[in-house]
Amino acid sequence: MQRLSRLLIITLLGCLMLFSGAVAQEENASDMSNETTDLQAAEGVPPEIMQYTADWPLPNRDYENTRATTDVSINKDNVNDLAIAWTFEINATGIFGGASSNPIIMGDTVYFQDLYADTYALNLADGSVKWEKIYNNTTVTGPNGPAVGWGKVFVTSDPFSVAALDASSGEELWSMQLINTTPLEGVIIGEGIDIQPTVYDNLVYTSTVPGRGDVFYRGGAVGYIYALDQETGEIAWNFSTVDDPVNIWGNPDVNSGGGVWYTPAVDTETGITYWPIANPAPFAGTPEFPNAASRPGPNLYTNTMMALDHATGDMVWFTQVLPHDLFDHDLQISPILTSANVSGEDQNVVISAGKMGRVYAFNRDTGAILWIAVVGRHENDQLAALPPGNTTVYPGALGGVETPMAYANGTVYVPYVDLYTIWSPTSSLSLGVEGLPQAEIQPVPEGTGGLVAVEAYSGKILWDQKLDSINVGGATVVNDLVFTATFNGTIYAFDTTTGEEVWSFTAPAGINAWPAVANDTIVWPCGVGEMAQVIALRPGGMGNVTPTPTVNVTPTILPPAGNVTPTMNVTPTPTVNMTPTPTVNVTPTATVNVTPAPTVPGNETTVNISADNLAFDTSTITVPAGANVTMVFDNQDGGIPHNVAVYDSPLRAEQIFVGEIITGPAEITYTFPAPEEPGTYYFQCDVHPSMNGDFIVE
Numbered sequence: 001m002q003r004l005s006r007l008l009i010i011t012l013l014g015c016l017m018l019f020s021g022a023v024a025q026e027e028n029a030s031d032m033s034n035e036t037t038d039l040q041a042a043e044g045v046p047p048e049i050m051q052y053t054a055d056w057p058l059p060n061r062d063y064e065n066t067r068a069t070t071d072v073s074i075n076k077d078n079v080n081d082l083a084i085a086w087t088f089e090i091n092a093t094g095i096f097g098g099a100s101s102n103p104i105i106m107g108d109t110v111y112f113q114d115l116y117a118d119t120y121a122l123n124l125a126d127g128s129v130k131w132e133k134i135y136n137n138t139t140v141t142g143p144n145g146p147a148v149g150w151g152k153v154f155v156t157s158d159p160f161s162v163a164a165l166d167a168s169s170g171e172e173l174w175s176m177q178l179i180n181t182t183p184l185e186g187v188i189i190g191e192g193i194d195i196q197p198t199v200y201d202n203l204v205y206t207s208t209v210p211g212r213g214d215v216f217y218r219g220g221a222v223g224y225i226y227a228l229d230q231e232t233g234e235i236a237w238n239f240s241t242v243d244d245p246v247n248i249w250g251n252p253d254v255n256s257g258g259g260v261w262y263t264p265a266v267d268t269e270t271g272i273t274y275w276p277i278a279n280p281a282p283f284a285g286t287p288e289f290p291n292a293a294s295r296p297g298p299n300l301y302t303n304t305m306m307a308l309d310h311a312t313g314d315m316v317w318f319t320q321v322l323p324h325d326l327f328d329h330d331l332q333i334s335p336i337l338t339s340a341n342v343s344g345e346d347q348n349v350v351i352s353a354g355k356m357g358r359v360y361a362f363n364r365d366t367g368a369i370l371w372i373a374v375v376g377r378h379e380n381d382q383l384a385a386l387p388p389g390n391t392t393v394y395p396g397a398l399g400g401v402e403t404p405m406a407y408a409n410g411t412v413y414v415p416y417v418d419l420y421t422i423w424s425p426t427s428s429l430s431l432g433v434e435g436l437p438q439a440e441i442q443p444v445p446e447g448t449g450g451l452v453a454v455e456a457y458s459g460k461i462l463w464d465q466k467l468d469s470i471n472v473g474g475a476t477v478v479n480d481l482v483f484t485a486t487f488n489g490t491i492y493a494f495d496t497t498t499g500e501e502v503w504s505f506t507a508p509a510g511i512n513a514w515p516a517v518a519n520d521t522i523v524w525p526c527g528v529g530e531m532a533q534v535i536a537l538r539p540g541g542m543g544n545v546t547p548t549p550t551v552n553v554t555p556t557i558l559p560p561a562g563n564v565t566p567t568m569n570v571t572p573t574p575t576v577n578m579t580p581t582p583t584v585n586v587t588p589t590a591t592v593n594v595t596p597a598p599t600v601p602g603n604e605t606t607v608n609i610s611a612d613n614l615a616f617d618t619s620t621i622t623v624p625a626g627a628n629v630t631m632v633f634d635n636q637d638g639g640i641p642h643n644v645a646v647y648d649s650p651l652r653a654e655q656i657f658v659g660e661i662i663t664g665p666a667e668i669t670y671t672f673p674a675p676e677e678p679g680t681y682y683f684q685c686d687v688h689p690s691m692n693g694d695f696i697v698e
Contacts, residue, residue, distance in 0.1 A: 042268035044201030044310075046149030048106055048167075056105040056516035059145060059196045060404060063266040064337040067406035068477035073520045074539065075479040079493050079503045083541025083650060085521065086127035087508070090532040092116040098509070098527025101145025101196055102404075102474075103534070105518040111146045111153055112525065112534055119146060119155050119165060124521060127536060131170035141212065143261065143513075145196035147204065150230050154204045159192035159212035162204065162228060176233035178226055179208060191221050194259075200266050200273075201310060203236055204228040209259030209278065217281035217430045220252050223259020225275060227313060237313035241277045241301050249280070249295040254288075256281045257302050262334040262404065265350065267364070272316055274337070274364075276352045277304040278330040282428045284386055286436055290425035291326060291385045298323035303331045305352055305362055317367040321360055327381060327421070328397040328429060329356035336407045340457040342370045349456070351412055355400035356381065359414055359454055371459030375452045376400060376416035386425040390440075396421030397429055398441060398470075404514055406475035406482060408496065411462065412454045413475035413482045419447040444470060444487065451475060451484050451492075453499060463499030467492070474514030478522070485511040489526065491537075508533060541650065603627045605674075610634040611642045611664070611691065619693035621683060627674045629657075635664035644670065646683045646695050656681060656695070 049057040054071040061067055074082070090098035092114035104111040109130065110122040117135035122128065137158045147154045148167060157163035160179040163172050179191045192212020198205050206228065210221035225239040241258030242248055248255040257280035265274040280299040285291045303322035308315055321331055331354040340349050340361075348364035359373040379394040399419040406413045421429075422440040429439050449471030453462040473485025481493045481502060489510040493503040510528025517523070522537040605627045610617045614637065623629050635642045641663045646656035657672035675681065675697050684692035 044271075045268060046199055048148055048150075049199075052106040055107065055518040056103070057148065059102045059104070059147065059198060059263040060334055061516075063198075063200070063268055064407075065263065065265045065334045065404070066336060066338070066408065066477075067404060067475060067514075068408035069517055070479055072478055072517055074481070074517070074522065076481060076495065076502055078539045079481060081539040081541075082503065082505065082522070082537045083539075085536045085538040085541045087536070088112075088120070088122055088127045088129075088534040090114050090525065090527055090534060092118065092527070093530070093532060098529075098532030099513050099525035099534070100142035100527065101525065102514055103516040103523045103525065104146050104148050105516045105521075105523060106148060110516070110523055110534075111148055112523075113145050113155050114525075115140055115142050115144065115527070117144065117155065117157050119153065119170065121153075121167075121170065122534075124518070124523075124536075127534070131168075133165050133170040133172065139212065141192065141194050143194060143196055147197045147199045149199035150202070152230065154197050154199065154230070156193045156195075156197075156206075159194075162193065162197065162206055162233065164204075164230070164233060174233040176228060176235070178206075178224075178235075179212075191223070191259075195261055196263050198263050198266065199230065200268070201271070202230050203310065204230050204233075205264060205266075205273065205310075207241075207260035207275075209261060210256040210281065217256050217428075219254045219256055220248065221256040222248065223257070223278065225260060225308070225313070227310070239308060239313045239315075241275075241304075241306075243300040249297060249299055251289075251294040254282060254286065254294040257299065261330070261332045265335040265337045266310060267337060271310045272364075273308050273310045274335040274350050274352075275306045275308060276331045276333060276335055276354065277301050277306055278332050279303060279325050279328050279355075281328075282430060282436070283328050284326045284423045284428065284439070285426050286428055287426045292324060295324070299325070303329065303354070303356075305331065305335065305350065305360070305367065307350075307364075307367065319362055319367040319369060321358070321369070322356055324384075325356075326383070326386065327356075327393055327423065329381070329395070329400065330354045331356070331360070333401055334404050336405060336412065337364065338407055338456060340410070342457050351405070351407070351456070353401040353405060353414060355395060355397070355402065357395040357400035357416060359401070359405075359412065359459070361456070361459060373414075373452075373454045373459040373461065375414050375454075375461075375464075376450065377418045379420070386423055388425065390422050390424050392420050392422050394418065394420045396441060397439065398444065398447070402470075403472050403474040403512075406477045407456070408477040408482075410456045411496065412456060413477065413484075413496075414452045414454055415449065415471040415473065415475050415484050416452060417447060417449045417470045417472065419444065419470065449486060451482070451494065451499075453482075453496070465492075465494055465499045465501070472512045476515055476517065478517055483515065483522070485514075485524070487512060487528065489528065491524065505537070507535060605629055607631045608634070609644060610636055611685065612636040614640070614691065616685070616691050616693060620696060621693065622696040622698060623674045625674060625678050625697050626676045629670075629672055629674050631659070631670040631672075632667065633659065633662075633670060634667045635662050637664040640664055642685045642691070644683060645686050646672075646681060648681055650682050650692075658686065661686065 113119045117137045117140045119133045121130040153165040161177045163175040209223045222242045222245040227236040280302040304320040306318040333353045335352040350364045353359040357376045361370040377394040399417045420442045427439040428436040447470040469486035469488040476483045485491045489507040491505045507526045508531045509526040513525040515524035643659040643661040645658040648654040659670045681695040683695040
């Protein structure tokens with residue numbers, strides 16, 4: 001098992017995949033109030049994004065990547081009323097997990113892409129499918145996801161290509177292959193696309209990274225930034241994130257690196273785009289080149305914040321925060337644009353973070369570092385060279401800041417992961433590179449995490465909320481609440497000012513993605529496990545939720561440079577995500593084991609229920625307390641799977657009974673004990689949760 005775990009780890013390699021203050025608060029409040037006006041005045045913004053500014057029209061809601069909204073009705077007063085309104089099954093259950101992307105919400109439509117690259121337009125009201133484009137590509141590793149503009153939905157359709165779909169029908173309009181897949185001496189250079197794109201000024205912005213599928217950090221792989229013409233897909237410009245992509249720091253046979261994993265920020269006033277550049281490789285080294293001796297020097301432009309002209313790709317400035325990285329400590333998180341009074345001076349600021357567990361604020365005009373905030377656990381992570389033998393390093397290759405931050409009212413909210421890696425000077429994390437000793441990753445179930453609030457003008461930690469599972473659910477601010485989620489499937493809402501936990505919710509599956517929020521609805525992909533699905537949370541909800549599995553299985557996880565994309569397959573399979581990082585065997589959470597209530601001899605009852613045209617023939621089932629129930633279920637829907645399941649309430653905190661799913665036309669008989677306690681319980685079809693009703697015990 002240990003050997004297998006290490007093999008899984010290799011597939012994930014390298015990158016798993018703040019601010020109160022009176023002045024800053026006043027400035028930010030002004031910025032938020034003028035957001036719609038400023039955006040509508042900006043040239044180059046697609047008409048849909050201007051029209052749906054109050055929704056969630058971009059991957060991180062706005063071009064500034066704030067992941068914050070005040071245009072919704074959810075707040076501390078009604079958060080405890082949140083319940084599942086609808087669910088949408090995620091079919092991507094293969095080796096790359098189910099989902100690691102942010103949905104887009106425009107008006108009454110949710111655009112979502114899973115980790116087979118399958119793309120859907122869903123009805124925001126009930127989750128029904130408007131259209132779908134099925135690519136069924138099991139080699140897409142994520143984080144992926146859609147961008148929408150000019151009547152098109154732009155997605156990664158395979159590890160090498162970007163496609164444009166008609167926003168009203170899903171028809172593919174064009175596809176552009178960015179990576180040369182012609183074998184070089186029998187080997188395809190390991191480059192792929194693992195980013196959710198963004199759109200501006202008739203261009204689609206995306207990037208490649210030094211890996212795809214079964215190859216990561218093979219010598220010669222270099223990440224590039226691309227701008228594509230939105231009408232045709234033709235490349236308008238590209239930019240190498242390695243300063244010498246031919247020689248790659250002197251040894252192209254061994255070295256690789258760069259690329260961008262997360263959506264850049266766009267300053268629509270200046271036309272400057274801001275890109276967080278990922279790590280170099282190999283790391284920490286190889287037997288022939290310990291401590292990364294194959295790549296002496298700073299390894300530009302890795303672990304760098306870079307400002308590029310949006311129209312030409314010309315560099316405006318760059319600032320490298322970690323030269324000659326030994327530990328896969330990417331600077332990979334989507335930059336946040338804001339303003340703050342730093343050291344008595346009003347400044348335009350860009351803020352980013354990464355797997356090194358540090359948050360950086362830069363002057364947006366010059367690139368000067370204004371402050372650094374340290375989050376999570378740190379140990380031996382500042383070593384310039386590893387000593388002989390093994391060294392435990394926090395954050396590890398799966399640690400630090402893995403998923404997107406949020407910003408509101410002068411504060412940045414930062415999710416973090418505490419996991420270690422044990423390195424030696426010659427150990428590596430790589431995929432498709434033979435003969436290298438592999439570093440040891442701490443098992444993910446042992447990891448913890450947290451959410452930190454950081455003051456924007458100073459970098460001061462305002463509060464730090466510890467969590468008992470790794471935090472790979474990003475941060476999202478909704479009015480006076482900040483939401484996040486952990487790998488074990490728990491969603492949290494904290495008071496933005498105090499950090500106090502206001503609400504928590506056990507999702508039907510584990511979570512390694514982050515939500516979109518519009519009107520009164522939070523749309524959150526829950527992609528870890530057998531019950532992987534997109535859930536819509538709404539005050540009052542409708543209680544339609546697929547139950548949490550009760551069978552203990554060991555899933556494969558692939559935490560990336562900011563995201564974890566695990567799967568719940570019993571047989572672990574290597575996976576890669578974001579900045580590829582190791583996969584680890586974890587035990588799925590959110591499992592509820594219920595001891596059936598004892599039955600009273602002779603207390604028997606029979607219930608008949610049928611399903612036809614996606615509806616049960618009754619909305620109420622009544623049984624005696626403690627009775628031994630025989631339920632005859634007739635599924636009359638030909639070719640459609642249904643079951644009957646009974647829970648304590650629409651929130652499904654406890655399951656009473658979950659019946660086997662059968663595909664109609666078919667009939668099955670279930671037997672189970674009714675609860676001893678009289679009351680109104682809840683039943684539903686787990687495949688189609690809109691089929692539900694009251695289970696009354698008398």
